[in-house]
Each structure stands twice: as structure tokens, then as C-alpha cells.
Amino acid sequence: MAESGEDIRVLLFGLGAIGGFYAFVLGRNKNVSLSVVARSNYEQVKSHGLSVQSENHGNHKVNIDQIYKVPDEITTPFDYIICTHKAVNPGKVPPLLRSAVGDQTTFVIIQNGVGNEEPFRSIFPNNTIISCVTWVGATQISPGVIKHTKSEDMQMGLLPNSNIAKELEQSRLDTLATLLKAGGTVFQVENDIQIKRWEKVTWNAAWNSITTLTDVNTQDWLKSSPQAMATTKRLMHEVIDVANRCNVPIEHKLADDLVSKILAMPGIFSSMHTDMKEGRPLEVDVILGYPIKKATDFGMDVPVLSTIYALTTAVNGRLSKL
Numbered sequence: 353m354a355e356s357g358e359d360i361r362v363l364l365f366g367l368g369a370i371g372g373f374y375a376f377v378l379g380r381n382k383n384v385s386l387s388v389v390a391r392s393n394y395e396q397v398k399s400h401g402l403s404v405q406s407e408n409h410g411n412h413k414v415n416i417d418q419i420y421k422v423p424d425e426i427t428t429p430f431d432y433i434i435c436t437h438k439a440v441n442p443g444k445v446p447p448l449l450r451s452a453v454g455d456q457t458t459f460v461i462i463q464n465g466v467g468n469e470e471p472f473r474s475i476f477p478n479n480t481i482i483s484c485v486t487w488v489g490a491t492q493i494s495p496g497v498i499k500h501t502k503s504e505d506m507q508m509g510l511l512p513n514s515n516i517a518k519e520l521e522q523s524r525l526d527t528l529a530t531l532l533k534a535g536g537t538v539f540q541v542e543n544d545i546q547i548k549r550w551e552k553v554t555w556n557a558a559w560n561s562i563t564t565l566t567d568v569n570t571q572d573w574l575k576s577s578p579q580a581m582a583t584t585k586r587l588m589h590e591v592i593d594v595a596n597r598c599n600v601p602i603e604h605k606l607a608d609d610l611v612s613k614i615l616a617m618p619g620i621f622s623s624m625h626t627d628m629k630e631g632r633p634l635e636v637d638v639i640l641g642y643p644i645k646k647a648t649d650f651g652m653d654v655p656v657l658s659t660i661y662a663l664t665t666a667v668n669g670r671l672s673k674l
């Protein structure tokens with residue numbers, strides 16, 4: 353951890369829309385030295401910088417001190433590594449970050465899905481992990497230009513590490529909270545962040561998969577047949593059953609709440625649907641794969657979740673052959 357008065361070294365890995373937004377927030381702190389690893393937009397960000405056009409915060413250039421193309425170029429460890437890359441092949445990224453990790457490094461995982469922390473914990477068992485669920489609505493409208501809507505919220509919490517003193521982990525969490533607050537974004541600190549992760553994955557398991565598989569928006573899907581509503585709710589109940597078996601207390605009432613919420617909105621698609629349309633790999637492992645793995649470990653019967661997983665995996669296989 354940086355001493356007071358010293359710069360806090362932050363590395364942001366994955367400079368897409370969500371990464372760009374949090375780079376903007378963290379870069380607003382004078383005491384943060386912000387580095388980024390940019391891949392597809394490296395050239396544009398290197399030459400023209402990164403800009404954010406936000407309905408909440410206005411238009412800004414992001415304060416970036418150092419830009420890397422690959423983490424291998426890094427020689428000094430960071431205090432915080434913020435992981436905002438797409439969660440495809442979740443085991444692939446943590447080993448790439450070795451050169452940026454020291455004893456004091458805290459990982460901050462801002463991604464969809466569940467189980468995302470496991471590959472980090474298994475490779476870096478002595479580091480702190482802060483797990484986050486974001487509700488920021490942002491898109492990269494051209495390389496290095498992020499458009500942010502009004503939608504802005506995040507929940508975060510520790511994935512407790514018994515190898516590290518509680519007070520140290522808490523102070524790392526508090527420091528991050530201070531940076532986010534000074535950056536002007538909205539968030540809440542949770543005692544059990546897994547509840548929030550599994551609640552969001554209950555939403556994503558249904559809407560991301562179904563809009564991807566059908567190419568039909570949520571409203572049209574729910575009206576398409578009497579079975580559509582029943583199947584959707586059953587899928588959500590199965591995900592909630594798996595969460596409960598993982599000791600994550602979520603009530604089954606959530607399924608009705610999520611359906612009411614979607615019915616109150618215009619028909620929407622999803623990030624997975626966008627990925628499918630653009631021929632990119634899908635976040636199937638963390639949205640459906642981890643719940644399926646847990647269900648299998650527990651010997652649970654999850655017929656709808658299994659079916660949706662199998663179909664989405666087949667679509668993902670087709671896309672990765674493109």
C-alpha cells in the first residue's frame with residue numbers, strides 16, 4: 353500500500369467501455385498514477401488519448417500516465433489492478449499479470465458473472481481481491497471514445513482472504529472506496545458481494561442467453577408463447593437454487609422481481625447478444641458455465657439451465673470458428 357503523500361499505483365487491464373469509464377473515475381484523483389493495458393484500441397489511445405462523453409459527468413480526456421500493449425512490459429508492481437476485460441476464458445488472464453503483481457497488490461474485478469475470482473485466488477493466494485458488480489451503461493463508440501449514459505451504480509466487497517489480516521484487507525477496500533468517491537461515481541460497499549454477483553447472474557443467465565439464442569428482444573420473447581415466461585422463470589429458479597447450494601442466500605422471489613423489472617422496460621437485447629451479432633466470443637463460462645459446474649459438483653438436476661448452457665455453448669463454438 354502506498355504511504356500517504358505517495359502516488360497510489362493503479363493498473364487498469366481491459367480498456368473497453370467499462371474499463372474506460374473507471375479509468376476516467378480513478379484518473380480524476382491527483383494522487384493516483386494510472387497505467388492501462390490497451391489492446392484493440394492501443395494505437396488510438398496512445399496517439400489521441402482516451403475520452404469519455406458522459407451524460408452524468410460531461411466530456412473529459414482521461415488522465416493516463418502510462419499505456420502498455422501487453423503486461424509483460426511492466427516492471428514495477430501495482431497497488432491496485434483493476435480487471436475490466438471481457439470474461440471469456442477466465443483462467444487465461446491472471447497468469448499474464450504476474451509482472452504487475454507484488455505482495456501489496458489488490459485485484460479489483462469488475463466483470464459480469466460468478467466464479468471470476470477463482471483463477472486469481474488460485475494463482476495469487478496471498479493477494480486481496482475486491483469483487484465488483486457494475487451497472488454502468490457505456491459503449492465504445494469508436495476506438496478510444498467512450499459514451500456513458502445516465503446509468504451508473506456499482507456494488508463492491510471483499511472476497512475474504514484468510515492469509516491476510518482483516519484490518520489490512522479492510523484498509524485496501526477503504527482506500528479504493530476513497531478513490532471512487534473522489535472520482536465522483538456511485539457505489540455501495542457490501543458485506544457479502546456474492547449475493548449481488550449471483551443476483552446479477554440470475555438476470556444475465558436469462559436475458560443474455562435468451563436474447564442471444566433467439567435474436568428476439570425481452571418483451572417480444574416473453575409474449576412469444578405461454579412457455580416463454582414459464583421457461584424463463586424456471587431458469588431463474590434453477591440459478592437461485594445453485595446460489596443457495598453455494599451458501600449464497602438469495603430468495604426465490606427474485607425471479608418474479610426480475611421479470612417485473614424487465615416487463616417495465618422496453619424490450620432489450622444484451623451485451624452477449626451484441627457479441628453474438630459482432631461475431632465475438634461470449635461470456636458463457638462465467639454466466640452459465642460456473643453455475644453448471646457447481647450444479648454438477650452438487651449433483652443437482654437443473655434441466656433448463658443445462659439446456660440453455662448447451663445451446664449457448666454451441667453458439668459460442670460457432671462464433672469462435674468464424
Ligand SMILES: *[C@@H]1O[C@H](CO)[C@@H](O)[C@H](O)[C@H]1NC(C)=O
Pocket residue numbers: 475476477478515
Ligand atoms: C503465500 O504465503 C504463504 C505463507 O506466508 C507462503 O508459504 C506461500 O508460499 C505464499 N504463496 C505464494 C504463491 O506466494
